[in-house]
Amino acid sequence: SQKIEQNSEALNIQEGKTATLTCNYTNYSPAYLQWYRQDPGRGPVFLLLIRENEKEKRKERLKVTFDTTLKQSLFHITASQPADSATYLCALDRGSTLGRLYFGRGTQLTVWP
């Protein structure tokens, strides 16, 4: 069965540094991969989508890479701010219908001043 691992349950960094989160997956070849932000008691908020034929995608301070050979995606937040503190979720498509997703457990990021 599909397995998604996000490198650590928690990551603490200092404001201004770059946060790097890892998502590894097995037993699957997704057509695309997505990253979401989730705050406590709230639904996920879409951040970025990267397709299997794309190696990198950027949006403002966010950057995502996708290595289908390693079965890994890296999610970077540059110039991190305390407001970036949240749980970040990696999600893979389950095929056939856009929106059917496998989610990782998430990495809780804390950015301290």
Next chain:
Amino acid sequence: GAVVSQHPSWVICKSGTSVKIECRSLDFQATTMFWYRQFPKQSLMLMATSNEGSKATYEQGVEKDKFLINHASLTLSTLTVTSAHPEDSSFYICSARGDVEKLFFGSGTQLSVL
């Protein structure tokens, strides 16, 4: 941006009762909506895909008679947890597909069954 409204945000009920959760797309039409469930410290798990005007498609292991899904219009899908039991206590989240590459999630419903 597109907004998905989910109601109620939390509900407490007695064991054996039924609870209905609504999911609305406020400023776009969603032919397809999705229902997820999330236990504390766990990942979101897809329960079912809801298609407007047709029967929902349930994921393996999800009881369709217990989790009734209705998608009567292009902006509304409902999830009814029938004969709820304490083990059904969870965070339920809906999502709707907007344009090609974006999904929009509701704010979730925390269900507590006593």
